[in-house]
Amino acid sequence: MAPHEKLEAWQATHALALAVYRVTDGWPRAEQYGLTSQVRRAAFSAASNIAEGAAKRGAKEFARFLDISLGSLAELEYSFRLAEDLGYLKGEVLVKMKGLQTSAGRLTRRLLQAVLRRA
Numbered sequence: 001m002a003p004h005e006k007l008e009a010w011q012a013t014h015a016l017a018l019a020v021y022r023v024t025d026g027w028p029r030a031e032q033y034g035l036t037s038q039v040r041r042a043a044f045s046a047a048s049n050i051a052e053g054a055a056k057r058g059a060k061e062f063a064r065f066l067d068i069s070l071g072s073l074a075e076l077e078y079s080f081r082l083a084e085d086l087g088y089l090k091g092e093v094l095v096k097m098k099g100l101q102t103s104a105g106r107l108t109r110r111l112l113q114a115v116l117r118r119a
Contacts, residue, residue: 004054009111012104013047013069019100020076027088035088039079045072046104050111059119066112073105 004010020043024036031037046069053065080097083089089097 002051004051007050007054007111009066009069009104009107010047010050010054012100012107013043013050013073016076016097016100016104017043017047019097023089023093023097027083031088035079035083035086039076039083042072042075042079045069046076046108050108059115063112063115063119066108066115069108070105070112073101073108076101077105 017040020039024039027036049065049069049072053062053069056062056065077098080089080094080101084094
């Protein structure tokens with residue numbers, strides 16, 4: 001197991017990325033290169049930046065990657081709002097996706113705070 005895989009923040013962002021890929025499979029084909037692609041990139045970015053940051057030397061550099069991950073999670077928050085307004089995300093699926101995003105954000109913020117204390 002890679003070191004980043006032990007981090008709860010990475011586990012949460014990975015679960016979010018998996019859920020995003022699954023839910024966007026059902027979105028309109030016309031969105032393939034638009035919203036679907038953007039949402040998937042943001043979800044991938046949230047998890048991959050934690051993985052990349054964990055491999056860097058030093059807390060300051062890791063903190064920078066965690067900050068990027070938080071930006072991607074914020075982008076997902078808006079993307080879910082847009083998808084809801086467009087009718088692509090509804091009901092329980094919407095609640096699940098927002099919950100995964102919120103949880104991933106909370107864990108990533110906590111990890112960033114811990115890393116900054118070490119810096």
